[in-house]
Amino acid sequence: xxxxxxxxxxxxxxxxxxxxxxxxxxxxxxxxxxxxxxxxxxxxxxxxxxxxxxxxxxxxxxxxxxxxxxxxxxxxx
Numbered sequence: 001x002x003x004x005x006x007x008x009x010x011x012x013x014x015x016x017x018x019x020x021x022x023x024x025x026x027x028x029x030x031x032x033x034x035x036x037x038x039x040x041x042x043x044x045x046x047x048x049x050x051x052x053x054x055x056x057x058x059x060x061x062x063x064x065x066x067x068x069x070x071x072x073x074x075x076x077x
Contacts, residue, residue, distance in 0.1 A: 014025075018034060018051060019033045019034035019035060020032065020033045021034075021044070021047065021048035021051060021052075022048070023044075023045050023048050023049075028048075029041045029042060029044065029045055030042075030044035030045035030048050031044050032044035032047050032048060034047060038062070040059060053065065053066060
C-alpha cells in the first residue's frame with residue numbers, strides 16, 4: 001500500500017504459510033498439515049500449541065498465556 005501511495009511500481013505479494021492446524025476438545029488430539037506432511041493425534045496437538053505460542057505478539061504475552069494454560073491444566077476451572 002505504501003508503494004502505491006508513493007506512486008512506485010507494485011510488487012506481487014507472496015507468502016509461504018507454515019501449514020494448517022486444528023485441535024479437538026482438551027487432550028483429545030489434533031490434526032495438522034505442516035510443510036506438506038499430515039500429522040494426527042497428540043503430536044499435531046502439541047505442534048499447534050507451540051506454533052500458536054510462537055506467533056504471539058511478544059514473549060511477555062506468550063509467557064502469560066502459557067502460565068494461564070498450565071494453571072488451568074493443573075487446577076481445573
